[in-house]
Amino acid sequence: xxxxxxxxxxxxxxxxxxxxxxxxxxxxxxxxxxxxxxxxxxxxxxxxxxxxxxxxxxxxxxxxxxxxxxxxxxxxxxxxxxxxxxxxxxxxxxxxxxxxxxxxxxxxxxxxxxxxxxxxxxxxxxxxxxxxxxxxxxxxxxxxxxxxxxxxxxxxxxxxxxxxxxxxxxxxxxxxxxx
Amino acid sequence: xxxxxxxxxxxxxxxxxxxxxxxxxxxxxxxxxxxxxxxxxxxxxxxxxxxxxxxxxxxxxxxxxxxxxxxxxxxxxxxxxxxxxxxxxxxxxxxxxxxxxxxxxxxxxxxxxxxxxxxxxxxxxxxxxxxxxxxxxxxxxxxxxxxx
Numbered sequence: 001x002x003x004x005x006x007x008x009x010x011x012x013x014x015x016x017x018x019x020x021x022x023x024x025x026x027x028x029x030x031x032x033x034x035x036x037x038x039x040x041x042x043x044x045x046x047x048x049x050x051x052x053x054x055x056x057x058x059x060x061x062x063x064x065x066x067x068x069x070x071x072x073x074x075x076x077x078x079x080x081x082x083x084x085x086x087x088x089x090x091x092x093x094x095x096x097x098x099x100x101x102x103x104x105x106x107x108x109x110x111x112x113x114x115x116x117x118x119x120x121x122x123x124x125x126x127x128x129x130x131x132x133x134x135x136x137x138x139x140x141x142x143x144x145x146x147x148x149x150x151x152x153x154x155x156x157x158x159x160x161x162x163x164x165x166x167x168x169x170x171x172x173x174x175x176x177x178x179x
Numbered sequence: 180x181x182x183x184x185x186x187x188x189x190x191x192x193x194x195x196x197x198x199x200x201x202x203x204x205x206x207x208x209x210x211x212x213x214x215x216x217x218x219x220x221x222x223x224x225x226x227x228x229x230x231x232x233x234x235x236x237x238x239x240x241x242x243x244x245x246x247x248x249x250x251x252x253x254x255x256x257x258x259x260x261x262x263x264x265x266x267x268x269x270x271x272x273x274x275x276x277x278x279x280x281x282x283x284x285x286x287x288x289x290x291x292x293x294x295x296x297x298x299x300x301x302x303x304x305x306x307x308x309x310x311x312x313x314x315x316x317x318x319x320x321x322x323x324x325x326x327x
Contacts, residue, residue, distance in 0.1 A: 081228035111216040111229060113236055113257055135259030136216060145217055 036151065036159050037143025045160060048073070048153045049141040053131035056109055056117055062131050064106070068157035071104045072176035077139055077149040078130075079112040080120035088148040089126050091166075095173055096128055102177045106131070110139040110147065154179035204247035209237050212264050213254060221264050233262075 039046045050065040067073055076092050078085035089107070096105045107130030109117040114132050121130065133139055143149055143162070150163040152172040156179065161172055200208065210223040215230035222230050222237075233254065240250045254262045266272035310318070 079229065081232045083228070111258065113232060116232060116236075134257045135261055137259070 035141055035143045037162055040162050045158045047157050048159050051138045053133055056114060056130045056132050062106060067104055072155045072179050073104045073106055073153040075151040075153060076107045077110050077147045078107055079110055079147060080116040082147050085148045086124055088150060090124060093126050099173050099177055108133050108138055111136040152176045201247050204241060206238055206241060209250060214262055214264050216258055216262060
């Protein structure tokens with residue numbers, strides 16, 4: 001009896017250690033620092049992580065995967081509480097007037113209250129469609145905070161770059177428009 | 180007995196307090212139970228624009244007469260479960276509540292079991308000592324000498 005109890009305890013202990021090991025391997029494999037922004041920093045051009053989210057204006061959903069191969073995309077991560085986002089979104093709105101027929105402009109309202117976000121869009125005259133990423137799950141795959149974050153995706157679905165300095169905007173727009 | 184009565188009274192008093200908190204939540208208590216989505220702290224610890232935005236939403240909903248659950252449900256619908264400082268009492272969140280309790284109970288059982296086995300190992304089983312009849316007679320004689 002004592003021997004079988006000891007054996008059971010040993011098997012349980014080994015199972016717990018094995019479980020923890022599996023958890024560790026899973027965590028390493030699903031490295032939270034693996035995101036589009038870091039990949040670009042490493043000189044890689046990953047395929048844009050897909051998302052399928054509801055539009056802020058209530059007119060259905062936007063599925064990024066369905067745009068792959070059809071149109072290049074400018075992806076703008078913003079929130080109504082983010083003051084610098086106003087300036088960047090207005091620049092993208094202006095760029096849309098020039099490139100809107102060749103490039104798809106998509107906003108991702110992130111970690112934000114959707115009613116405040118809609119009000120913010122109206123107030124600042126932003127007309128390109130945005131989806132709502134309340135929990136920030138999509139933002140995390142692209143690089144996380146801080147925002148604004150603006151990415152450029154070629155027609156093939158590969159991420160070409162992230163806007164770091166304002167001067168790069170026309171160059172990236174031309175690059176993906178010709179992709 | 181007195182202690183049991185005290186615990187019962189405290190429990191009975193806690194019920195109306197919890198109900199009042201659910202029906203008429205205060206700004207301060209909700210700010211302590213809701214996370215700031217960009218800073219990893221509760222709202223009351225943060226002055227970031229995102230936290231201020233949620234504080235305004237909470238104030239508006241309290242003024243509109245929403246219950247605590249309604250306000251939290253609204254926030255969860257918008258931001259997801261991660262907006263709550265404590266895990267929810269349903270689904271996968273239940274694990275976070277019951278796992279530590281299960282761990283403590285299991286540890287207590289293991290410690291109790293170990294202590295019980297240890298104490299039994301230290302106590303030798305009582306043995307009936309049988310004296311040699313001659314020796315017993317001699318002992319009785321010796322003891323009789325001390326009797327008055």
